[in-house]
Amino acid sequence: MATDLLQARASKTAQLYADPHNPHLYLDRARLYEQLGFPDLAAADAYRALSLLESVVDPDGCEFHARKVDTTVTAEKKNRDDGGEEEDEDEEDEDEGIPVTQEEYDAIIGDVYAVLVRSLVRCGCYRDAFEFGVRGLGLLRELDSEKSAGSIAILNEQMDSIKKIYQSRTGINDDIKLDAIDSAILPAQGFARRILYPWNEHEPDRRAPEELVLLNERLKTVAPKCEVRAVALPALHGDTPDEDEVSVQLGLFAKEDIAPDEIILRESSLLTATNRLHDDLCDACNAPLPDLSAENPPVGCEGGCADTIFCSQDCHDTAQKVYHGAICGLEDGLESIGKDIPDPKDKADYLYLLLLGRALAMSATQDVHALDLPEVKYIWGDFHDFDLIPSATSTLSKDESATLPFSFQLNILQPTRFLEEMELNPYTTLLRYDTWILNTLYAKFRGTASGRLSTWDGGPELCAVHPLWCLANHSCDPNVRWEWGGEITFRARNDEETAVWARTREDGRIEMKDAKKGGIKRDEEILNHYCDIGLGVKERREWACGALGGNCRCERCVWEAMED
Numbered sequence: 001m002a003t004d005l006l007q008a009r010a011s012k013t014a015q016l017y018a019d020p021h022n023p024h025l026y027l028d029r030a031r032l033y034e035q036l037g038f039p040d041l042a043a044a045d046a047y048r049a050l051s052l053l054e055s056v057v058d059p060d061g062c063e064f065h066a067r068k069v070d071t072t073v074t075a076e077k078k079n080r081d082d083g084g085e086e087e088d089e090d091e092e093d094e095d096e097g098i099p100v101t102q103e104e105y106d107a108i109i110g111d112v113y114a115v116l117v118r119s120l121v122r123c124g125c126y127r128d129a130f131e132f133g134v135r136g137l138g139l140l141r142e143l144d145s146e147k148s149a150g151s152i153a154i155l156n157e158q159m160d161s162i163k164k165i166y167q168s169r170t171g172i173n174d175d176i177k178l179d180a181i182d183s184a185i186l187p188a189q190g191f192a193r194r195i196l197y198p199w200n201e202h203e204p205d206r207r208a209p210e211e212l213v214l215l216n217e218r219l220k221t222v223a224p225k226c227e228v229r230a231v232a233l234p235a236l237h238g239d240t241p242d243e244d245e246v247s248v249q250l251g252l253f254a255k256e257d258i259a260p261d262e263i264i265l266r267e268s269s270l271l272t273a274t275n276r277l278h279d280d281l282c283d284a285c286n287a288p289l290p291d292l293s294a295e296n297p298p299v300g301c302e303g304g305c306a307d308t309i310f311c312s313q314d315c316h317d318t319a320q321k322v323y324h325g326a327i328c329g330l331e332d333g334l335e336s337i338g339k340d341i342p343d344p345k346d347k348a349d350y351l352y353l354l355l356l357g358r359a360l361a362m363s364a365t366q367d368v369h370a371l372d373l374p375e376v377k378y379i380w381g382d383f384h385d386f387d388l389i390p391s392a393t394s395t396l397s398k399d400e401s402a403t404l405p406f407s408f409q410l411n412i413l414q415p416t417r418f419l420e421e422m423e424l425n426p427y428t429t430l431l432r433y434d435t436w437i438l439n440t441l442y443a444k445f446r447g448t449a450s451g452r453l454s455t456w457d458g459g460p461e462l463c464a465v466h467p468l469w470c471l472a473n474h475s476c477d478p479n480v481r482w483e484w485g486g487e488i489t490f491r492a493r494n495d496e497e498t499a500v501w502a503r504t505r506e507d508g509r510i511e512m513k514d515a516k517k518g519g520i521k522r523d524e525e526i527l528n529h530y531c532d533i534g535l536g537v538k539e540r541r542e543w544a545c546g547a548l549g550g551n552c553r554c555e556r557c558v559w560e561a562m563e564d
């Protein structure tokens with residue numbers, strides 16, 4: 001059954017590549033995604049169908065128009081092409097197909113709204129589900145056709161479940177009318193499965209010897225005394241993880257003895273993002289910009305982007321080749337996305353969106369699939385196993401370690417805006433920028449990106465993925481410190497910097513352990529810290545839980561929590 005659905009999804013996707021402005025196909029694929037248990041992907045396709053259908057009733061207000069490839073014309077054209085005839089401009093127009101009609105619109109608009117709202121509800125994106133539900137109901141009641149009655153019933157059912165969420169949030173128990181609902185009170189962020197999609201052919205077998213050789217080749221210049229090796233880590237997921245269960249992943253190891261205070265890794269990355277408007281940091285490496293009066297002053301973008309400044313000519317030239325080429329001259333539209341975020345709680349999520357925007361720009365500039373970028377391909381995505389085809393009524397688990405935050409804004413709408421501002425057609429570039437690709441990028445970024453807080457308001461303002469640095473695992477008794485300026489570094493801890501172990505015994509006495517010596521011995525694992533190691537065990541576990549996917553069970557935590 002799952003195999004059949006996956007096969008159907010593959011052939012529908014192939015059809016979409018050839019006929020990308022056809023709303024019928026997006027609706028079909030959305031239904032397949034619903035059955036496969038991917039309501040997030042279903043919502044994205046239903047929204048594509050809806051946006052295209054809107055062009056039928058408002059052609060002037062829409063940039064992209066709903067069209068279907070005319071198979072008869074395509075066959076004729078193929079014959080002519082085979083005969084070696086030259087194509088003229090009129091024939092290119094024919095390729096764009098025939099317009100979708102008002103009758104077709106009337107026939108499927110109800111289904112599109114029903115799938116969109118139902119899918120958003122299943123993901124827990126109640127705010128957007130509600131808003132589309134209100135729009136859909138208004139429109140379908142006006143249409144007043146027999147066909148729309150079924151869709152109205154589905155939408156009403158979904159609205160009832162949204163009302164329950166609203167009631168539980170507001171404490172209002174009486175029946176409530178839709179127009180009395182303040183959608184801002186409804187949760188906008190829901191969940192999607194954090195999964196290695198069965199059709200994802202870009203993920204390498206990270207533990208295969210040939211992939212390790214490749215990673216180690218890259219590591220030679222960044223961290224010459226280190227090596228990437230496979231390592232068995234305690235599996236931390238779930239409320240009561242099995243103590244013997246392990247997760248085999250990668251880690252960094254010392255190839256030779258390393259002295260205290262020695263810098264063992266220096267890595268720079270252009271996969272960075274900042275939410276600071278009019279920044280005084282280099283657009284490429286995020287190092288502070290030199291003074292205007294400096295011998296080597298900052299370098300402006302040669303393509304004329306006024307707010308895009310680099311710390312050096314080198315950064316300027318690299319940026320053009322790596323990510324800026326495709327967006328040069330388009331700064332005004334792009335700058336308005338994801339930067340000025342009023343609610344501080346949303347800042348971190350929007351930084352991930354900006355990181356996604358940078359990855360899209362890298363992909364377009366280098367003409368490489370985003371999941372094949374060297375900064376992305378080998379990084380940890382913390383994917384989980386899920387049953388394909390969960391029961392039709394089940395909502396997604398809210399186990400945060402197994403799911404990925406998902407919202408209409410961050411996973412569907414804003415990425416589409418990025419593509420449009422990059423002057424890319426989101427429909428014809430589906431092969432490169434489909435929603436499952438964006439979800440995979442988010443999963444990888446959420447597991448590996450490092451962030452920097454603002455000195456101004458303490459909120460997150462900068463984040464980056466350093467693909468080799470992020471291979472180091474965590475310990476609350478780490479043997480390195482990390483620092484991030486223009487590049488990120490690991491420095492071996494010295495004797496004064498290693499962690500002090502302390503626990504309070506039942507009789508109230510404090511028990512301490514001698515701190516380890518600084519430096520790192522050959523074959524020891526390089527252990528980073530994902531939280532402040534000066535905190536107590538409870539707080540450390542809370543801070544590192546998100547990055548680790550569960551409660552830390554490093555030796556120090558186990559000892560301090562008296563679990564040994």
Ligand SMILES: C[S@@+](CC[C@H](N)C(=O)[O-])C[C@H]1O[C@@H](n2cnc3c(N)ncnc32)[C@H](O)[C@@H]1O
Binds near residue numbers: 234251472474547553
């Ligand atoms: C940034 S990655 C570290 C590199 C990763 N092991 C890899 O294979 O690329 C973070 C992930 O490593 C794992 N991890 C790191 N430190 C760990 C620890 N002390 N115990 C268990 N898992 C750990 C967790 O699964 C976490 O989500």
